Amino acid sequence: MNIAYIFPGQGSQVTGMGKSFYENSKNAKELLESASDFCKIDFKHLLFEENEQLNKSEYTQPAIVLNSLMAYTALMEQKSDLKAIFSLGHSLGEFSALAVNGALEFLQTLVLVNKRGLFMQEDCSKLEAGMMVVLGLEDQIVENICKKAQGESKKIFAANYNCDGQIVVAGLKSDLISYENEFKKAGAKRVMLLNMSVASHCPLLENASLKLCIELEKILKPNFKAVISNANAKIYTDKEQALKLLKSQLISPVLYKQSIKNYENEIDCFVEFGSNILKGLNKKISPKETYSLTNFSDIDEFLKVIK
Structure with a gap:
């Protein structure tokens, strides 16, 4: 085997x-x-x-x-x-x-x-960093939203490609929170801030x-x-x-x-x-x-x- x-x-x-x-x-x-x-x-x-x-x-x-x-x-x-x-x-x-x-x-x-x-x-200690899981969106849609955020000088990045329809994004916690509705408007089934104080893989x-x-x-x-x-x-x-x-x-x-x-x-x-x-x-x-x-x-x- x-x-x-x-x-x-x-x-x-x-x-x-x-x-x-x-x-x-x-x-x-x-x-x-x-x-x-x-x-x-x-x-x-x-x-x-x-x-x-x-x-x-x-x-x-x-x-x-x-x-x-x-x-x-x-x-x-x-x-x-x-x-x-x-x-x-x-x-x-x-x-x-x-x-x-x-x-x-x-x-x-x-x-x-x-x-x-x-x-x-x-x-990350001085940055108030965090991570957020986005469920139900295609990779390209999440990536496009992250690019849009970065164009507005926000720190939001695709961090974990876990499986189809599940991507974790990382960045500054305030920026992540400010973009929750952007992911939801794009059709995300759920957007949830994770209990993490670091922004891994960004x-x-x-x-x-x-x-x-x-x-x-x-x-x-x-x-x-x-x-x-x-x-x-x-x-x-x-x-x-x-x-x-x-x-x-x-x-x-x-x-x-x-x-x-x-x-x-x-x-x-x-x-x-x-x-x-x-x-x-x-x-x-x-x-x-x-x-x-x-x-x-x-x-x-x-x-x-x-x-």
């Missing part, structure tokens, strides 16, 4: 995530404990107990990546010979994909995304992107297994490509649905680690099955299917 691994991004965090892997997988437990020591973050508290930090970007990002890596580690503990044709992630999830495909060490990845969250927050994160690349230069491996880029929806496999594409990643829209469509014919199914959010999107994009591993019992069920 030809498999693709997929990894969720920010917004997939929930209290208690990863606990099942921690309690049932020796290697996943060791990973969390090593991560706590290495990153100087109490991940047991962060992931398993109610706390305010889980929704702060610098903690949200390593928490989500760790949860995904624990799910992957638990699966490998059960079936170490299971290989993916390629891997991809949604936004932050691209770093999980890089880690499992050998581009980054696991613990260094967690430190990196902790810094990524800080850099993003620093860029030019407002130029400084964060530059700082992130400095960190990436230090730790990226020369070559690795196939990862699909959010920035151009194509496969890359080496450090030179990675630095260019990941520099673009924070300031360019996430081409998630394009990535799935570009490569769905090469695989039999997708496996999502740590969440079922991408499974929901994939149902609207591709006829290929997606299996979500959100707890240890999901691994058992998945392994029965592929035997």
Whole structure:
């Protein structure tokens, strides 16, 4: 069976995530404990107990990546010979994909995304930035409205192409709010401001992107297994490509649905680690099955299917 691994991004965090892997997988437990020591973050508290930090970007990002890596580690503990044709992630999830495909060490990845969250927050802290989901419009219509807004000196950009009829736009919160009715007048079924204090995947994160690349230069491996880029929806496999594409990643829209469509014919199914959010999107994009591993019992069920 030809498999693709997929990894969720920010917004997939929930209290208690990863606990099942921690309690049932020796290697996943060791990973969390090593991560706590290495990153100087109490991940047991962060992931398993109610706390305010889980929704702060610098903690949200390593928490989500760790949860995904624990799910992957638990699966490998059960079936170490299971290989993916390629891997991809949604936004932050691209770093999980890089880690499992050998581009980054696991613990260094967690430190990196902790810094990524800080850099993003620093860029947006004085701007009152935000993100807004637009449902029920074609891509071109959303893009045209964003261009119109930019022509009026407003900061509104297409940020995430999640599936047909679902695009997230990013920019200054006041500009987004001022354009809600423009999207509705164009026929949007719903327009909703998201609970986010950063404007991901748009030019407002130029400084964060530059700082992130400095960190990436230090730790990226020369070559690795196939990862699909959010920035151009194509496969890359080496450090030179990675630095260019990941520099673009924070300031360019996430081409998630394009990535799935570009490569769905090469695989039999997708496996999502740590969440079922991408499974929901994939149902609207591709006829290929997606299996979500959100707890240890999901691994058992998945392994029965592929035997």
